[in-house]
Amino acid sequence: MSLSLPWANRDNAEEPFRGTPSGFGLFTMIPKPRLAVFKFASCDGCQLQLLEAEDRLLEIAAKVEIDHFLEARSQVVPGPYDVGLVEGSITTAEDAERIREIRRQCRFLVTIGACATAGGIQALRNWGRIEDFVSSVYATPAFIDTLATSTSIADHVPVDFELRGCPIDRGQLLDLITALVLGRKPHVPGHSVCVECKARGTVCVAVAKGIACLGPVTQAGCGAICPAHDRECFGCFGPSESPNLVSLTGFYEHRGTPRHTLVRLVRSFNGYAPAFRAESDRLEAKST
């Protein structure tokens, strides 16, 4: 059985691919998929969710062939693989090459987490001069091999599906793996965190407490844990479908939140996701 990947023979053309993950149409049952986990610039937290699956970990291990997972096992089976889970962002020329090779090796490529899907917190460098970043941490900047930017995997190769989050949600990851084994669509909502707050009966922190909260424009998936802890959503899961950031930040600014605080709020773990990036740039341009 073969998957019809539109770019299977594309051999990864030189121009960077930028587009939405191709998504559901590709899901076909793979009886015992060969799974590989790859890491780029990141904290390990997303791939850790696989090991966090504790009681279900051994169950998963029986359903898939874990062929490449450096953090968990010494055995490395060479590709090609049915499914590649990619954590982390692209920050070096070598990694930009490595992801192309991984794309060639994986029939189905899934990015996991804010670094892989949006460049991560390290994408803050994209707004500064890289020389300043390097020299502020390292005494001999010349030795540091790094790109000026931290970018998402989809900026470099086609991506079939993405799991958002900083970190990703364990339940969504398990659902994705189950979906692959069964050949069905994964259940990943596109609606905002607000829906989750309503579902769990959390009083709106923006309305009731005057807290500038990104819940209305952030994709659900975390379970709305931050508002439930009396604090703002700070956008771990990135922009929801059709977010209206201009309206939201305008409301908060009108109500008294300083504009530079709003810039920082939008410019964090998913700050380089296109919708968030456009808004923090717009707010900043207004200030100058």
Next chain:
Amino acid sequence: MSTIRRFSVKSLTRVEGEGSLRVRVVDGAIEIAEFSIYEPPRFFERLVRGREVREVPDIVARICGICPVAYQVTACEALEKTLGIAVTPDIRRLRRLLYCGEWIQSHALHVHLLHAPDFLGAESGFTLAATHPDLVNRGLRLKSIGTRMMEVIGGRAVHPINVTVGGFYRSPAAADIRGLLPDLEWGLAASLEMITEVSRFDFPGMPHDYDCVSLRPAAGYPVDEGRIVSSRGLDVDVADYERHFAERQVPWSTALHSLTVPDERPYLVGPLARVNLCHDRLPPLARRAAESCGLEFPLRLSAQSIVARAIEIAAAFEEAVGIAREAVAEIAPCRIDYDLRPGVGCHATEAPRGLLYHRYEIGDDGLIAHANIVPPTSQNQAQIEADLKAILPTALVLDDAAATHACERLIRDYDPCISCATHFLRLAIER
């Protein structure tokens, strides 16, 4: 004519993050034994600059998905000192319970899934599950209890959202904390047994007189505070950390190594260093279990770190049981208010992998002006390389595959967290 033999482990496995090992032998003499990092740096100390004080715990958590609480708590305590505020004993106890959860999940993962396979001849926890299902299942359950503790107190296990400068956004319900008790009591019993079990493993390697460095508080086992002490008799306040330890460059490597100053020697941080320096401070059940195995301190083999981790899992459970039993009501206040003011402050805590030091400067604008973060793995890097050089003459008698396996095992003894260290280490580039 000289003969040059090279071998390398391109990708170290069963460690957190990705690193490699390179060894070069010229005419039988070891020229390079380099535990290197190929993860790209993420410049965290720069990323927090210009950010608000309240954002720091959320940002530094992202240094490491395995020990985010260590980064959050250290940052909070350092910033609280900078701001001149002190949290209540209730807040401190809750932080300590959260930190115990992180120790449990991090150590349980390493002991059972990453380290035990080395002693039992398996390539991973997955294959170990077939031959030693009870051990793996116990490890997974212990780990899940640690994870649950982090969820109850921190709101989320990987990158908790409830930790803030001044305390917690919201107090967990006392009933939820007491609800952990049956699992904590089971975990305590299971981890006490585990100490006996892992102390019977066969420990390879050469004994070292490590210069152990850890915190030592006025009372109790070191977790979230204490003075810095060492095997060589150092006993200083955390504020003096940068006077006694410094990051250095060595000629043959571009990796930064933390060394003691002024004598420029490697030192050891982490579970082995802590039990060696503070075994008298272990809670009673953990101490008795360690003593009944006939362990003699100091432990001098890096592989015995698995025993140290087992002891610390039991100690964390023992302490957690005590704290959870006393949880009778939500803590109030759960957060101490503060006014922003310029200043400098530092703090150190014991992350699962060892001493973690943070220093922050708050500028006149109330934003972070400067940060210095020294994670445990960068402090252990010089010691890891020293250990490698010590075992290489023996290891080099073996073929390359067996020799690299021995080296890789040694590196794994340290449970290096390359994701943490990477952001602070130079990449190793041969020129």
